[in-house]
Amino acid sequence: MAKHHFHLQANWPGGRNDVGSIESGQLRTTISIPKEMDGPGIGTNPDEMLLGAAATCYIITLAAMLERSNVKTSSLTMNSEAIVDVKNGVFTYEQIIHRPHIVLKDTSEQLYKKVTRIAEKAESTCMISKAVKGNxxxxxxPVIDMK
Structure with missing residues (x-):
């Protein structure tokens, strides 16, 4: 199997509270430290990007696994939250909470259990989840409903 290489170009003009930029494929944005961490809060930041990477990886993995299992959905949406703690001036990315909302075209107790298992397996299968595991x-x- 071939290895895939992804590249990112970063430009940072100065000190801690400056504003820089990144470009990687279709991603082109300004970056800075978030206001919550006493930064300028312009553009995006590493905390949002890690949350975005984890969320997009999870929802795409979940959608693919549902499709492969022939599970028909009316909609698949998600809200994700990151929790970053600060102790003695040290920021620690503690946890990510994914709240997928899966609306099924039809359901049964058996299908509900199957979709619950798929939702859990998608998290452990996702490449980003594997990359941050242990940290x-x-x-x-998950919320699973029927239309």
């Missing part, structure tokens, strides 16, 4: 806790709070 960041990833929790799931």
């Amino acid at each position: 960041v806790i990833i929790k799931l709070e």
Whole structure:
């Protein structure tokens, strides 16, 4: 199997509270430290990008696994949250909580259990989840409904 290489070009003009930029494929944005961490809060930041990477990886993995299992959905949406703690001036990315909302076209107790298992397996299968395992806790709070 071939290895895939991804590249990012970063430009940072100065000190801690400056504003820089990154470009990687279709991603082109300004970056800075978030206001919550006493930065300028312009553009995005590493905390949002890690949350975005984890969320997009999870929802794409979940959608692919549902499709491969022939599970028909009416909609698949998600809200994700990151929790960063600060102790003695040190920031620690503690956890990510994914809250997928899966709306099924039809359901049964058996299908509900199957989709619950798929939602859990998608988290452990996702490449980003595997990359942060042991450093960041990833929790799931799925909601499964029928249209």
